[in-house]
Amino acid sequence: MSRLTDLIAKAKAKDAALGAELDREFKMLSSRLPFGLNFERHSPEAVELPLRPIRKGDKVRVLPERGSTKKGDQRLWQVKSIQRAKKTAVLELLGAEESETQTVTMDDLVVVAEFRDTIYPGLVSTGTVQRGGDKPCHTVINGENYHALKALTYTHRGKVDAIYIDPPYNTGAKDWKYNNDYVEGDDQYRHSKWLAMMERRLLVAKELLNPENSVLLVTIDEKEYLRLGLLLEQLFPEADIQMVTAVINRAGSQRAGRFSRVEEYIFYLFFGEAQVSLWTSTMLDDVIQIEGQKPAMPTVWFTAVRRGTPSALRNARPNLFYPIFLDSNTGKLHSVGEPIGKDVDRSVVAAPTGTIAMWPVHSDGTEQTWRFSADRMRQYFAAGTARLGRRDPRSGFRPVTYLQPGTLANIDNGTFVVTGRNEEGALELALADGAAKLLAPRTVWSQSGHFARDHGSTLLKGMLNEKRFDFPKSLYAVEDSLRFVLMHKPEAVILDFFAGSGTTAHAVMRINKQDGGRRQCISITNNEVAADEQRKLREKGLRPGDAAWEKWGICDYITKPRIAAAVTGKTPDGKPIKGAYKFTDEFPMADGFEENAEFFTLTYETPLSVSHNLAFSRVAPLLWLRAGARGRRIEKLPADGWAVADAYALLNNVDAATPFIKALTKVDGVRIAYIVTDDDRRFQAIAKRLPDGVEPVRLYESYLTNFSFTNGE
Structure with missing residues (x-):
């Protein structure tokens, strides 16, 4: 409402009668507040960016002279042109009824970003501390x-x-x-x-x-x-x-x-x-x-195996999409199947005689993934560290849960003891004598x-x-x-x-x-x-x-x-x-x-510099973060047209797709393949050739689209 108050004041300045009428209607509406928390949203926040270089088109403020403790001019100006030789900028006042310009030394300007602006x-990177081997990095921005x-x-x-x-x-x-x-x-x-x-x-x-x-x-x-x-x-x-x-x-x-x-x-x-x-x-x-x-007694020792995060969709990790076969009559575990191809319809997979196939599928039909591979699933069931829950009388399915590493560590250190197995082989646990009671x-x-x-x-x-x-x-x-x-x-x-x-x-x-x-x-x-x-x-x-x-x-x-x-x-x-x-x-x-x-400092790029590979060194840490902030980072565009790091890979020359994919198959742990291309057809063709479990991400389309759609207010 404070924003409306500002706008009404401007309307009054231009047309007193219209402003008064708007003010009257506004007061009537504001007297009928809805139930709940009501507060002023105010104009979008604005933040000064003193480390950001001045560019044409920027919003800026003029700083007070050095040595002054005064607040300075808080009005917003737009940079119309820059005279590099003189280190000055020509400014035009934003939101003014009449045009007002001035020329100011660039050292006396600071860029301002409003929170409705697209960034x-x-x-x-401003430094690093490494003592954790292959552990992911904690990051400070x-x-x-x-x-x-x-x-x-x-x-x-x-x-x-x-x-x-x-x-x-x-x-x-x-x-x-x-x-x-x-x-x-x-x-x-x-x-x-x-x-x-x-x-x-x-x-x-x-x-x-x-x-x-x-x-x-x-x-x-x-x-x-x-x-x-x-x-x-x-x-x-x-x-x-x-x-x-x-x-x-x-x-x-x-x-x-x-x-x-x-x-x-x-x-x-x-x-x-x-x-x-x-x-x-x-x-x-x-x-x-x-x-x-x-x-x-803890009730959450066993944790769900089906993953439900957006990154756990079948297309992103197809090697984790496989069936678990249950006996049609008893609901007991029969066997664990193998992953199927990205484009294979799960309905065509034949279940062994007398069984039903249970897939990692959400109740709304979304195809998701299990947390780990089929081989590990078999190992967990054999060890009793995975188990099946109560059977759904309508579908016949049973939720799959497993013991997380923290619980296994408590078994190893003696806090929990294994008292036996249930009739299906899952471990049964209890607190050890003398162990602290869990509350x-x-x-x-x-x-x-x-x-x-x-x-x-x-x-x-x-x-x-x-x-x-x-x-x-x-x-x-x-x-x-x-x-x-x-x-x-x-x-x-x-x-x-x-x-x-x-x-x-x-x-x-x-x-x-x-x-x-x-x-x-x-x-x-x-x-x-x-x-x-x-x-x-x-x-x-x-x-x-x-x-x-x-x-x-x-x-x-x-x-x-x-x-x-x-x-x-x-x-x-x-x-x-x-x-x-x-x-x-x-x-x-x-x-x-x-x-x-x-440790990192946030920078502000232009879409043109990003799409023309001119900002790759600043975008590179974001690619690394998206892949889990683990291992080596690809800091610059590779001269060979591709590079493979510990957790992700980059293809910046689609003509080098064959050696790129061949190299990917030899590296374990790669989660994402970034493919730089403006051609969606070529992107899709390369994406289909990627090894199972590697998520294809198109650059710079995914980056530019994300921010052009999510940063405006």
């Missing part, structure tokens, strides 16, 4: 999180298993910006600006979550939890929502004449088959188990490890050798929050698009070490300089984009050093980190983690 993103989320719609649409975010709490202090301005406590639109900011990002995040099995976690305090809860219900009507109350400061935060606050809140949104794993504590206190309570976590948590001062601020200060960040989350609080939904997902993808100091990635590393997982975390943060530091830097004549300014930004100064320190076990000056990790897994922090991490 074409790229990534530039420095950029505006809305635009970075848009970039991930190309690489991770429907592939994210968990999103954990700790957004600004809207305290009224200078904790977040809207349209390049800090939102103050007395701003009458403070709450609606916050909601508009959150809504835009959550809508994109929704595209990234796996609708079949994923979880969204959002932490918040009392200032916005009521509005946030309503927003989440409106945006995610399909989710099952719970709210956890977590004690983070037992000493309490004093409020004059009011109760002393000790808690914050965590919204959990469960999608599809997502569940909470049992644990050794109820989370109500620090006691491992409740005295006298009977052991709670359902409660919705109120009171854990000493969640105290933010001791295990957030103090821990981070020890890692970086100085205080660099206010109010980081307790590492163990984030670890526990994620463990309950990631315990049985050893290869999960986790996203945090309000990454701050990098606690989420650190927590994922901790969980990986505890169960040998290969989970990977994608962290998105900007390089905003703290509010109290900005004035000092401006007084020195510095601006955003200057190296001496950027080094103090949150990504370069805090997030990247923290994640590097966690992996290496060393402080930024190369000294071993003092102290030890506590609670679930205790070991010296100086040991670090066997993990890999790489």
Whole structure:
């Protein structure tokens, strides 16, 4: 509505009578608000991009002179022409009734992107830490999180298993910006600006979550939890929502004449088959188990084998599309069949006499895949680590489930014992004598490890050798929050698009070490300089984009050093980190983690440069991310016309298709083949020749189409 107010004001300026009539009708309509959460959507946000070079056609702002602490001209101008020799640009004022132009030195301009603008993103690597062998890389992206989320719609649409975010709490202090301005406590639109900011990002995040099995976690305090809860219900009507109350400061935060606050809140949104794993504590206190309570037996040891993610469609992984034959009378396992060709109709496959064929097909008829090959399926059934569930009386089919690696590890370490097999050979498990009892976590948590001062601020200060960040989350609080939904997902993808100091990635590393997982975390943060530091830097004549300014930004100064320190076990000056990790897994922090991490900065490309191969080095990291962020990356266009990396391959000369495909057959683990061509017929012909299990992706059509259709607002 604030946007309508602005438009009506413009109408009044041009035609007072028409403006007054529009204003009258608007007030009548606004008095009849619908039931639910109502808030102003505001004009689309705008973000300044100080590292982006100036191009003709760009929207820009004119910066205040160096040394000034004033806000400067906030009007938007468009670059009409650039005079390279003089390093100046001719600008025209946008939205003006009368034409207004000026010529400005390019050093005094900053590019501005509005969130209704279409963007074409790229990534530039700014460093890496390698200690994890062939494990996937944790990635940190420095950029505006809305635009970075848009970039991930190309690489991770429907592939994210968990999103954990700790957004600004809207305290009224200078904790977040809207349209390049800090939102103050007395701003009458403070709450609606916050909601508009959150809504835009959550809508994109929704595209990234796996609708079949994923979880969204959002932490918040009392200032916005009521509005946030309503927003989440409106945006995610399909989710099952719970709210956890977590004690983070037992000493309490004093409020004059009011109760002393000790808690914050965590919204959990469960999608599809997502569940909470049992644990050794109820989370109500620090006691491992409740005295006298009977052991709670896990109900989710066995997990579904049919995969339901968008990347698990039959066409993408045909070698994982095969039948399981069941006895027509008893429903018992008869045998496991072989994969069939991409173009073979499953109805023509003959089942052995007296059996029915069960395929990985969704209830709506969509052909999907099993999680693993036919050979491994046979091995799992023989070992009793896969089993068949209750029989559907109408179809005769039975769901297939299996024991995940985390459960098998608990068998090996003695937490679980095998008590026998059922009549069909599936393992039966029980808790070992003396093992901690597994319990359902409660919705109120009171854990000493969640105290933010001791295990957030103090821990981070020890890692970086100085205080660099206010109010980081307790590492163990984030670890526990994620463990309950990631315990049985050893290869999960986790996203945090309000990454701050990098606690989420650190927590994922901790969980990986505890169960040998290969989970990977994608962290998105900007390089905003703290509010109290900005004035000092401006007084020195510095601006955003200057190296001496950027080094103090949150990504370069805090997030990247923290994640590097966690992996290496060393402080930024190369000294071993003092102290030890506590609670679930205790070991010296100086040991670090066997993990890999790489850091990137978001770039803004043009569709012309992308389609003409001029931006390949910046698009290359996106291709690597889409293939799982694992192994070697193809950094430049191969001179031979093709290249094969660990997880993906690239064909940039379709005339070299034959040697390319021959090379593909010799490499295990390749998931995607990117084929550069404008000819759809040739693309389809090459796609049919690819080895089973390799997904064909056409460049640059898939990239350009993705962003031209998903970035406009």
